[in-house]
Each structure stands twice: as structure tokens, then as C-alpha cells.
Amino acid sequence: MRLSTVILPVRRWSEGGRAEWQRAEELGFHTAYTYDHLSWRSFRDRPWFGAVPTLTAAAAATSRIRLGTLVTSPNFRHPVTLAKDLIVLDDISEGRVTLGIGAGGTGFDAVALGQEAWTPKERADRFAEFVPLLDRLLTEGAVTQEGTFYSAVEARGLPGCAQRPRLPFAVAATGPRGLRLAARHGQAWVTTGDPKLYETGTPEESRAAIRGQIDRLGTACAEIGREVSAMEKILLTGFTPDRSGPMESLDAFVDFAGRHFELGITEIVVHSPIPDSEFAADQRVFERIGTEALAQLPSIS
Template sequence: MTLRLSTVILPVDRWHEGGRAAWQRAEELGFHAGYTYDHLSWRSFRDDTWFGALPTLTAAATATERLRLGTLVTSPNFRHPVTLAKELISLDDISGGRITLGIGAGGDGFDATALGQERWTPRERADRFAEFVPLLDRLLTEGAVTQHGTFYSADEARNIPGCVQRPRLPFAVAATGPRGLRLAARHGQAWVTTGDPKLYADGTPEQSVAALRGQIDKLGTACAEAGRDVTELDKILLTGFTPEQNTVLRSLDAFVDFAGRHQELGFTEIVIHWPVPDSLFAADEAVFEKIATEAVAQLA
């Protein structure tokens, strides 16, 4: 399979002052998909401009024609399956069936408690995620859903006419632990990883590749247990969080080398961050565009 190249555009620009232009340029450059983070704020951008993911994607849907659009990733930290399903069905309709939902258990950053809840432990996040995903799956595929759970409930929740994409829009499940991988195997059309966070600061590229190989092996085991072929799932690597994060976008050759090694592992899609000056994701825009337009052909 030919490797797909996508980008993630952080919602840091006003729509009429660079926001629209970035999404349109992403389509012009030939990216497979344009994603955005579904956070209320994020790390170093906490005290800077940051807009909402779903309104941004709605605007991007009206400003583009071919580019797939999605979240990387949505989480239960401040979403409820019933309201999220209604918004996703609307967004899928507006985009003409171009939406992918990246979804994960969420982290413990400062926006994780923005609704006033106590900080959840990893186990508590996993418990909620295990209930959130199957309910959202039902809400996006059934006309009316009633379900009463420990954390999330729906009472005669109507979702007519459903998604443009049938039976529903695809889920890209972000997971590395056993419970999350089982959810990816059961409900995902794709699987997402950022690598092993323990290796981000002090690991080597070789250690990172070995860790990713181990994650893919575990995904394969989870798929086998669910009666699925692991090759049915796209495998998405969100870059910027591996030991090579400072060099991946330094040159076309550096990116092709990085992407080639991960393509050999079985990744079908690699996502690079749209350059944001004076941030973790700063990059030479000319090099970025060269990668966007030339890398996939070199990797074919």
C-alpha cells in the first residue's frame, strides 16, 4: 500500500487571518487528510490563541473539497457520546463524508480538568474510554439508542439520518495499552500512536522503532482475539513525539529516511504538524512544502 501523508493543523490562527488559508493550502499540497487537536488548550499554547476543534473542522469542510478532515484526538475529558454523535453526524454531512474521528482515552494535561472534575487516573480514563467508544459506535449507526452505563447514558437519543459514510464515519483509535488496543481491534478502522513517550527525551531512533514494532505486534494480537485481520486497520503515526522530532522535517531526505523506516513497520499513514513559528512545531515552510509534494513519490 502506498504510504499516505497527512498534516495536523493546530487551531491557533483566526479563521480570517491564516486559518482558512492553511486548510486550503493543505488541500493544494495534496495531503491525504488534515487533522486538528480536540483540546480546550494545549501545553505551550495555554495562554495563546486556541479555537475549538469541531467548529474549525466545520469551517474547513466548507473551505475544501477533497481533503479528509478529522480530530487527533477527541477524548472523554470534555465530550459526551450523545452530543458528540450529533455534532459528528452534522459535520460528516457538511463535509460530504470526509470525516475521520481520531479518538483516545485522553491525558491529564491542564485542560483535562477544565469542566471542574477531579483529575482521573489512567485506570479511570481507561474505564470511561471502554464505555465511551461502544456507545458512540451505536449512536452513529442506530437511529435511536437507549443505554444506561456507569459513566455515560443515552435515553432515546435520536440520530437520524446518520452518517453520510456507512455504516458510520471511521474511528481512528489512539491506544498503546491492552484495553485500548482491544477497543481499536473491535471498533477501529484505523489505529493511532505517537510512539513510546518514555523515549521522547532520551531514547534513540532504534529504540523508538523497536517500541513501535512491539505496539504493532500487540495490536495484531488484539485483532486476532477479536477475529479481525490486523491488515484491515490503517496504522497512523502522529509525528513530533519520537526521539527524532527535531530532525524529521529538517530536510526532504531526513523525512524520507524516517518515513521509510516506519513504512517498513507497517504504518500506512504518517501525520506531520503544520509549521507553527516559535513553538515545538516550528519548521522551514519551504522544506515542509517540499516534503508534502515530493516525499510520497519517493516512498512509493
């Protein structure tokens, strides 16, 4: 099992931002991700910095930890410009980037460019076109493609990614179409659990739902002759019914991690604590998770 963290881009680089990414590397986390949003929920009227510049700075400030988005979406991105940014980021980081990517939602990003918020079907339709085109742009030298939503005309991707054939995709999906995209294009799959259970579900119901998601991912992989075991399965914590429980103590986290490993999850991501927010947590517990949790789980580390 891998343990990773997500660092929300809420601190100025000179006022704790740099130190937070460097500390994540010191603690031994496998990957440090950040959200790729223009703003997010309760942070709308608080400082919030862009994901790609933040990750570029983090790449220069670290040397070992992997870096990534969790997640990027089509809400305000276009495959051509995103591909160019990712190639640069992968080069600067010397091949340490993972692209977490999802269909997006109905938050601030959905209307910030002046468009109407897309329906779930429209988001799925766009995602189904966005991911394959981005895949081509990161693996081929020149791409021309006319799509319903996204097009490219002799778009150049030279010199390509530092990672070959391209940087890995971690595809966030729970529905049939998204899971098929994950199976075909993803090196990893991402879940936050079942959002229907967030408010009123139980931890047991949540684990059953995640087990069902993994089963459906397996079916999608089988349809194209792929082994689901070849994919990493990432759980972003904080959105299941026991959302705060894993961060209450090291023992609580170890129990949480073990139960989800039994389901097939191979990477667990915890939020770096942010005071006075839904991600408030004891910094000492967070640091102990980074340095001690895997040693408490010898059978899965």
C-alpha cells in the same frame, strides 16, 4: 503510504486559518487533522479555537482533503452530544471526516470542567464505555443505554452519517484495553510512539517500541478473528526521540517515512509549522513533503 498533516487551531479564520487548510489540500495531503482540546500545553495562554467549528469551516473551504480530529477524548466530551456534532460535520463535508479518538490525559482539559483529574485506570474505564456507546449512536437510529459513566435515553442519530455505516474511527491506544477497543471499533489505529522514550530514547529504540505496539495490535485483532492488515496504522510525528529530525529536510523525512513503513505504519502525520513553538519548522520543507515525498518513495506510495 499516506501522508497527512495536523493543523493546530491557533489562527483566526480570517487571519490565515482558512488559507492554511486550503493550502494543505493544494499540497496533496491525504487528511488534515486538528487537536480536539480546550487548550494545549505551551499554547495555554495563546489563541486556541474549538475543533468541531474549525473542522466545519474547513469542510466548507475545501472539497477533496479528508478532515479529522487527532484526537478527541472523554475529558470534556459526552458521546450523545459528540455524535450529533459528528453527524453534522460528516454531512457538511460530504463524507470526508475521520474521528481520531483517545482516552485523554492529565492536561488542562482534564480539570477545565471542575472535576479532579482522572487516574489512568479511570480514563481507561471511561474510554471503554465511551467508544462503544459512540459507535452505537452513529450507527443506530435511536439508542438507550445506561452506563456507569455515560448514558443515553432514546438519543436520536437521524439521519446518520454520510459515510456508512458510520464515519471511521482512528483509535489512539498502546495498552491492552485500548488496543482491544481499537481492534473492535477502529478502522485505524494511532500512535505517537512510546512516551517513555521521548526524552532519553534513541530512534532505534523508538522504532522497536512501535513494532511491539503493532505486534500487540495484531494479537488484539486475532482474538476477535480480525486481520490487522485491514487497519490503517497512523503515526503522529513530533513525539518520538527524533521529533525534529524528519522536518529538517525532504531527504530526512523520506528516510524517516521509509523506516516506519517497514514497521507497518501506513500513514504519517506531520505538523503544519507554527513559528515560535515546538512545531516550528521550515515551511518550504513542509510543502516539499506534501508535494514530493511520495514520489521519492515509489515502492510504498
